[in-house]
Amino acid sequence: MTADKVPTLYEWAGGAEALERLTEVFYQHVTKDDLIGPLFAHMDADHPKYVAMWLGEVFGGPSRYTDERGGYPHMLSHHLGKAITEPQRRRWVSLLMDAADEVGLAGDPEFRAAFAGYIEWGTRIARENSQPGATPPPRAPVPHWGWGVAPPYLP
Structure with missing residues (x-):
């Protein structure tokens, strides 16, 4: 990595293995x-x-989820009708953050803020999409998350 290239969150985290x-x-x-x-x-x-x-794909790594699993539509299909509650969403976030500490994922404030920002954003969308009667867009790109930059919200 050159000094003039800002690493992706994927690279900073340690890639696929991490x-x-x-x-x-x-x-x-x-x-x-x-x-x-x-x-x-x-x-x-x-x-x-x-x-x-x-x-990995969200954080700037290879597009494997899209290429091998079908991208956003496939991810969406796993949340529809699940009726995820707010306490369940919060527990998911909490356990993921605990696991990040447990495995030694990069702990610097800049990375963890970006990581936590995506996890909060993504789990709130997943909860909304899981509710009975929800009509999320059936097709959308996989979000790409960077250092403190959220993708635009399109209702």
Whole structure:
């Protein structure tokens, strides 16, 4: 990496390996959690890997989630009709942040602020999209998250 190139959040986090380590540890905790564990009772064994692919693409890594899993429409399909509650959303966020600490994900304030910003933003959208009667856009690009810059909100 050259001094004049700002690394992506993906690069700063440590790439695919770091994100896969994060999601493996995270989902180990999720499946044992009384509040959100039931939402993941029948999750595919590769679910942590797929979430790592999503996060990688969001944070500026390769477009693997789009190329291999179908991008935003596929992600959306996993949230529709789940009726995620606010306490469940908050627990998901809390467990992910704990897992980030546990696996030693970059802990500098700038990275963690950007990381936490996306996690808050993304989980709030997932909760909204999961509600009965929700009509989210069926097609949208995978968001691309940077250092303190959120994509524009398009209702």
